[in-house]
Amino acid sequence: FQDIVTLNAPTVVNAVFQPAKIINFVTSPRNLQIYADRSLLNTPGSLQWGLGTTHTIGDLQTQQDSNGKWWVFTSWSDGGAATHNYTVGTSPYPETITAIEAAAAYPFFRTSPPNLNMVVDSLVLPPPYSYIWGIGSTHTISAPSPQTDSQGNIWTFKSWDDLVTTPARTITIPAGADENGFSMTALY
16 A cells, blocks of 8 residues: 655556455454554454455464463464465455464473473573473474583483483473473483
8 A cells, every 4th residue: 555656757646446345353262463464453353455455464473361371373264374465355245364373381391400401393492491382282302411511510311200211202282281381301
């Protein structure tokens, strides 16, 4: 709706208008936020977009509801990526687009002794190890061994606090972790 026009001679510029229709935006669960044409929009909310026009819609990767509960984006009702172009249909009837969110946990990982490195989803990271991940999402975590701490001591992986002795493992964030939490400790 905005353009830059370079004028080298007298020129007539006409705006071309077309019929608009209502586009309703909702989230599941309700009352979260989305981006519509790169502007933050509270849901439920509505905009009027021209028939057949293309716009950008996007979701926040993580967000908190008014009660402080965390949510992560999972999908759009139109099957698009987290941020994608959306083309308005040509019928005059309102359209509804829904961003579907999953409850999120705030898992916490640590090492004993503290402050050793871990590999989380293929990234070698120093502490702290806390994330916002959706319930049912799968991640890889590894406790590298041996490691040298900041005092020069060498540590060898022994087990996880659930007694699994394999340093690398795939975990799925369990149901209830959004309420009960989720943590793991790599013991050295």
